[in-house]
Amino acid sequence: MRRLYRQLLINIAIAVFVFLASLWLHSEISQANLHRYLGLALFYYGSHILISLIFRKYETYQRYNHSILIKLYTRSWMYSSGIALLLIYTLQLSYYSRLVILTNIFGLIALEMLYVATLLAIRSSVLIPDKIIDNQGAQSGSENIGTKITVEKGRKESILEISDELLDEIGPEALQYISNYIDDEPGKTLVIDTTTQFNISNQPKGIFSKIVNLHRLNDVRFVNKFLEAMNSRLPEGGLIAVCAETKNQRKERILEKYPPLLNYVVYSFDFLVKRVFPKIPIGKSIYFFLTRGQNRVMSRAEILGRVCSCGFSIIDEQKIKGKLFVIARNTGLPAFNEHATYGLFIYLNRIGKDGKMIQVYKFRTMHPFSEYLQGYIYANNNLSEGGKLKDDYRITSLGRFLRKIWLDELPMLINVFRGEMKIVGVRPLSTQYFNLYSPDMQKMRIRYKPGLVPPFYADMPKTFEEIEESERKYLLAYQKSPIITDINYFFKAFFNIIFKRARSH
Numbered sequence: 001m002r003r004l005y006r007q008l009l010i011n012i013a014i015a016v017f018v019f020l021a022s023l024w025l026h027s028e029i030s031q032a033n034l035h036r037y038l039g040l041a042l043f044y045y046g047s048h049i050l051i052s053l054i055f056r057k058y059e060t061y062q063r064y065n066h067s068i069l070i071k072l073y074t075r076s077w078m079y080s081s082g083i084a085l086l087l088i089y090t091l092q093l094s095y096y097s098r099l100v101i102l103t104n105i106f107g108l109i110a111l112e113m114l115y116v117a118t119l120l121a122i123r124s125s126v127l128i129p130d131k132i133i134d135n136q137g138a139q140s141g142s143e144n145i146g147t148k149i150t151v152e153k154g155r156k157e158s159i160l161e162i163s164d165e166l167l168d169e170i171g172p173e174a175l176q177y178i179s180n181y182i183d184d185e186p187g188k189t190l191v192i193d194t195t196t197q198f199n200i201s202n203q204p205k206g207i208f209s210k211i212v213n214l215h216r217l218n219d220v221r222f223v224n225k226f227l228e229a230m231n232s233r234l235p236e237g238g239l240i241a242v243c244a245e246t247k248n249q250r251k252e253r254i255l256e257k258y259p260p261l262l263n264y265v266v267y268s269f270d271f272l273v274k275r276v277f278p279k280i281p282i283g284k285s286i287y288f289f290l291t292r293g294q295n296r297v298m299s300r301a302e303i304l305g306r307v308c309s310c311g312f313s314i315i316d317e318q319k320i321k322g323k324l325f326v327i328a329r330n331t332g333l334p335a336f337n338e339h340a341t342y343g344l345f346i347y348l349n350r351i352g353k354d355g356k357m358i359q360v361y362k363f364r365t366m367h368p369f370s371e372y373l374q375g376y377i378y379a380n381n382n383l384s385e386g387g388k389l390k391d392d393y394r395i396t397s398l399g400r401f402l403r404k405i406w407l408d409e410l411p412m413l414i415n416v417f418r419g420e421m422k423i424v425g426v427r428p429l430s431t432q433y434f435n436l437y438s439p440d441m442q443k444m445r446i447r448y449k450p451g452l453v454p455p456f457y458a459d460m461p462k463t464f465e466e467i468e469e470s471e472r473k474y475l476l477a478y479q480k481s482p483i484i485t486d487i488n489y490f491f492k493a494f495f496n497i498i499f500k501r502a503r504s505h
Contacts, residue, residue, distance in 0.1 A: 305369025365399025425451020
């Protein structure tokens with residue numbers, strides 16, 4: 001934390017020097033000029049420092065090498081300068097001197113690069129041996145020759161061999177967790193630390209039965225292509241071990257890293273840049289162009305969903321020291337979803353009349369790729385009242401709110417206008433839920449169009465069996481008198497929604 005404050009003070013000192021120098025070079029340092037340019041300068045340098053905190057430019061826990069330092073300083077400067085120039089252009093602030101503005105922008109990067117060069121020169125003149133953890137856990141300055149971690153599993157011994165740098169990065173606890181599922185068989189287990197799909201696709205096909213990647217999926221540009229490459233190099237039944245940082249773990253890390261109050265400012269800005277901005281159609285393209293997909297934010301549901309969508313089934317998951325480690329088995333071909341959406345609107349495949357699949361439109365209430373987790377969630381969670389899953393972490397905070405006020409299903413009016421659904425009827429179901437029904441109920445369901453307002457809101461059943469009986473009762477009544485039945489159920493549902501506060505689950 002002391003290093004963070006030192007870096008902040010140096011950056012503030014550079015900003016003050018560049019600002020005063022720009023006024024002195026192009027006009028004069030007077031009270032009028034200070035008042036004229038101070039607001040814009042505070043915005044520019046304040047946003048620059050905030051962006052620098054988000055990009056982890058200030059060294060806190062590790063010493064970056066020269067290439068990473070230059071990259072971090074340049075990227076922070078490009079973001080803050082771009083925001084400042086966009087603001088000036090948008091608001092047409094022509095009364096500011098262009099020379100003063102450009103001196104502030106380019107003077108900042110010049111002095112920061114001078115500071116980085118000085119810092120690296122001082123470091124290179126002092127020999128500081130790296131700390132190496134040997135097999136006994138002692139620190140030494142000897143050459144890195146690799147570390148073997150042995151984990152006893154009953155009578156069977158599992159050995160994973162990785163470098164000391166990787167061991168220091170992921171920790172013995174994570175390595176032991178992976179070893180509980182994956183043995184380091186000679187020639188059969190591939191242990192890598194990469195974000196590049198090529199490093200996997202370049203491996204011989206059919207040689208490895210287990211692949212362990214120790215680098216976070218958050219830094220992979222094309223996550224699904226990366227996982228699909230792992231799938232293509234494994235036989236059916238092969239195992240993978242991957243890790244990632246969830247959005248909740250990221251939040252905890254940011255809040256712990258920075259002092260109180262400042263940590264919530266940094267997190268709020270990080271949330272806007274990393275979570276909100278990429279969900280805007282144009283913003284997504286700009287975001288990935290600038291970041292190349294590195295250090296992206298993913299929820300637990302998205303991480304697990306991506307793994308499942310690429311032809312794997314989850315065996316186990318464990319949170320260890322700020323990362324989520326996942327063990328999965330190759331169970332088939334990937335879904336090759338080329339049209340995954342992150343926006344507010346989504347469409348879901350549901351079973352319609354005569355068993356035909358229809359695309360149902362809804363407001364997004366779940367994290368991306370959550371639909372691939374339905375089988376995994378159902379196997380590990382129980383159903384709550386209303387036939388929904390308990391503790392469903394796939395639902396977003398906004399999604400819970402939309403479901404509570406019954407707005408998430410309003411876009412299904414599009415399906416009503418297209419003739420695929422009607423106002424009142426049984427709920428359109430996914431294949432997973434449809435298969436839970438009895439065979440005779442399945443046949444009865446697909447004889448009619450599904451509806452926007454299901455019998456659930458009229459009868460308010462609590463268990464799955466009661467839901468099935470409620471729908472059977474509605475369908476039998478609908479066979480005898482379709483119009484009267486729908487009118488009757490519509491007003492019952494309307495009464496329960498308004499006065500009894502029945503809500504979508």
